[in-house]
Amino acid sequence: MCGIVGALSKGPVAELLVDALKRLEYRGYDSAGVATLENGRLERRRAQGKLRNLEELLKSEPLLGNTGIGHTRWATHGKPSEINAHPHMTDDVSVVHNGIIENFHELKAELLAEGAPFTSDTDTEVIAHLVTRELRAGKDPVTAVFHILNRLQGAFALAMIFQGYENLMIVARQGSPLAVGYGDGEMFVGSDAIALAPFTDKIAYLEDGDWAVLTREGVAIRDRMGAGVERPVSQSQTGGLVVDKGNYRHFMAKEIHEQPEVVGHTLAHYLDLANSQVNLPALPVDFAQVSRLSLSACGTAFYACLVAKYWFERWAKLPVDIDIASEFRYRETAMQPGGVALFVSQSGETADTLASLRYCRQQNQQVLSIVNVQESSIARESNAVLPTLCGPEIGVASTKAFTCQLTVLACLAIAAGKARGVIGPEREAELVKALVEVPRHMAAILNDEHAYEALVHSLSKARDVLYLGRGSSFPIALEGALKLKEISYIHAEGYAAGELKHGPIALIDEEVPVIVIAPRDELFDKTASNMQEVAARDGKIILVSDADPAATGCAIQTALSVPSVHPFVTPLIYAVPVQLIAYHTAAFMGTDVDQPRNLAKSVTVE
Numbered sequence: 001m002c003g004i005v006g007a008l009s010k011g012p013v014a015e016l017l018v019d020a021l022k023r024l025e026y027r028g029y030d031s032a033g034v035a036t037l038e039n040g041r042l043e044r045r046r047a048q049g050k051l052r053n054l055e056e057l058l059k060s061e062p063l064l065g066n067t068g069i070g071h072t073r074w075a076t077h078g079k080p081s082e083i084n085a086h087p088h089m090t091d092d093v094s095v096v097h098n099g100i101i102e103n104f105h106e107l108k109a110e111l112l113a114e115g116a117p118f119t120s121d122t123d124t125e126v127i128a129h130l131v132t133r134e135l136r137a138g139k140d141p142v143t144a145v146f147h148i149l150n151r152l153q154g155a156f157a158l159a160m161i162f163q164g165y166e167n168l169m170i171v172a173r174q175g176s177p178l179a180v181g182y183g184d185g186e187m188f189v190g191s192d193a194i195a196l197a198p199f200t201d202k203i204a205y206l207e208d209g210d211w212a213v214l215t216r217e218g219v220a221i222r223d224r225m226g227a228g229v230e231r232p233v234s235q236s237q238t239g240g241l242v243v244d245k246g247n248y249r250h251f252m253a254k255e256i257h258e259q260p261e262v263v264g265h266t267l268a269h270y271l272d273l274a275n276s277q278v279n280l281p282a283l284p285v286d287f288a289q290v291s292r293l294s295l296s297a298c299g300t301a302f303y304a305c306l307v308a309k310y311w312f313e314r315w316a317k318l319p320v321d322i323d324i325a326s327e328f329r330y331r332e333t334a335m336q337p338g339g340v341a342l343f344v345s346q347s348g349e350t351a352d353t354l355a356s357l358r359y360c361r362q363q364n365q366q367v368l369s370i371v372n373v374q375e376s377s378i379a380r381e382s383n384a385v386l387p388t389l390c391g392p393e394i395g396v397a398s399t400k401a402f403t404c405q406l407t408v409l410a411c412l413a414i415a416a417g418k419a420r421g422v423i424g425p426e427r428e429a430e431l432v433k434a435l436v437e438v439p440r441h442m443a444a445i446l447n448d449e450h451a452y453e454a455l456v457h458s459l460s461k462a463r464d465v466l467y468l469g470r471g472s473s474f475p476i477a478l479e480g481a482l483k484l485k486e487i488s489y490i491h492a493e494g495y496a497a498g499e500l501k502h503g504p505i506a507l508i509d510e511e512v513p514v515i516v517i518a519p520r521d522e523l524f525d526k527t528a529s530n531m532q533e534v535a536a537r538d539g540k541i542i543l544v545s546d547a548d549p550a551a552t553g554c555a556i557q558t559a560l561s562v563p564s565v566h567p568f569v570t571p572l573i574y575a576v577p578v579q580l581i582a583y584h585t586a587a588f589m590g591t592d593v594d595q596p597r598n599l600a601k602s603v604t605v606e
């Protein structure tokens with residue numbers, strides 16, 4: 001998703017802004033740009049593609065100036081190109097924007113009728129022209145921006161600098177995240193604390209509707225009515241984080257390999273290891289009194305919720321409603337006052353998940369969230385937050401965040417089962433022991449990585465791949481297919497194995513690899529009969545299992561052996577093989593594994 005940075009500094013800012021933008025690369029982007037004020041005049045440089053293209057441009061055509069804004073764009077309106085790259089500007093104002101201006105057609109028509117010279121296909125450019133119109137009518141920048149903000153509909157974060165105003169930047173937030181950074185005689189803005197880390201660790205997060213006037217001396221934050229407001233300044237923890245790949249070729253590989261450690265770290269936070277018990281923080285929810293739990297999320301986080309549905313229903317006898325956040329937010333679901341809604345998000349900024357959360361708050365639900373970015377909007381707007389402790393996830397394809405989400409959800413399901421009298425002390429100790437063993441088993445799979453590398457020659461040639469699983473392995477089949485699709489661009493679909501004969505079996509021939517997630521559990525024999533149906537049609541089966549391949553009763557092309565574990569924790573364990581299959585296939589194919597085409601890490605638009 002688009003990334004914003006801005007600086008009112010003591011020295012030249014262009015290079016600093018590009019460095020800060022590099023820290024936002026993980027969000028996904030297709031072009032980038034920087035604008036600065038040079039002797040009161042606005043100048044900009046923009047380039048399509050990676051930040052190195054912008055760096056090259058800045059070498060040949062440097063930008064001076066101590067005041068500037070920068071942007072990485074993820075296209076929404078208008079294709080990825082230099083003319084659509086931000087900043088957008090007139091002679092009077094330069095603007096960078098994250099989000100969507102929903103009424104931009106109407107605004108653009110109005111401005112075109114007045115002769116405004118548009119040069120891009122973006123929604124953002126209307127903002128530059130709206131502000132310019134106010135400035136040319138004699139308003140000062142602060143009044144001009146205040147005046148136009150209430151004409152903008154949609155979700156946005158904005159930063160603007162103005163011709164002739166070396167010591168001024170105006171920013172605004174409505175739905176998309178924006179943080180203000182405090183320096184010593186300098187001020188900064190950024191989409192998140194990671195972007196601001198090179199400048200400062202003193203951060204204030206703007207709230208929805210806030211806009212702020214920055215000078216080098218400080219910031220005045222106002223609400224949407226224009227009244228001054230205070231936002232707490234906190235010390236960000238991201239400064240010391242090293243955002244590099246270490247010895248790995250890609251962040252995704254590094255993050256896959258971090259899982260034994262970060263899952264262990266997350267478990268240590270939610271378990272009382274000495275007494276084999278769960279040890280959750282106090283929650284504003286008594287699970288004994290809860291009649292339904294509502295789960296909602298997007299993408300991989302949604303699949304974590306789907307696993308959790310199996311856990312809550314089986315181990316806590318708690319009925320679960322589950323929906324993709326982009327559907328839930330518009331369904332106008334009837335909810336019993338006092339119910340519990342749980343949202344899962346790595347970034348904590350996913351627009352659809354945040355909107356669903358706000359809907360639930362309006363319906364008087366207790367809102368819990370599981371997030372990785374603890375300073376995010378979803379975390380701040382929840383009644384209680386259960387953090388995943390996996391550190392920053394940089395690869396666009398979610399890996400360690402997924403398994404840490406599962407870890408927290410597993411602990412929560414045990415806590416709910418205890419509260420509801422379904423799980424007694426012995427069962428609790430058994431499930432906790434199973435969880436504690438997860439990091440060790442994950443490490444064993446990672447030690448067997450060459451087995452996954454051996455698959456890539458055939459998989460990389462496939463046009464379609466099917467993933468099958470039953471029970472809590474079904475969401476892992478879905479997750480495996482999503483991982484492969486997003487980083488290798490090979491078409492893949494996940495199905496509940498029992499659904500095979502209701503349609504997808506028509507796809508099977510000798511060209512289609514079928515990856516079967518089949519732990520040796522109570523459902524194994526059922527899945528084995530589905531494998532026999534595949535084999536009878538010459539499908540190439542890749543079995544991921546702890547069972548002897550002979551137990552399937554059919555020809556297995558490749559068997560990937562996984563440690564035997566308690567059925568409760570199989571989703572955590574089997575997540576790793578499907579990640580490795582996708583990663584090695586994509587790395588072999590040479591795709592942009594960490595920033596796959598068209599994808600964004602943090603989806604802050606709907």
Ligand code: M6R
Nearest residue numbers: 299300301345346347350397398
């Ligand atoms: O930040 P979130 O967890 O809310 O993001 C949700 C999805 O956008 C995310 O999981 C996406 O599906 C990933 N690219 C999957 O690898």
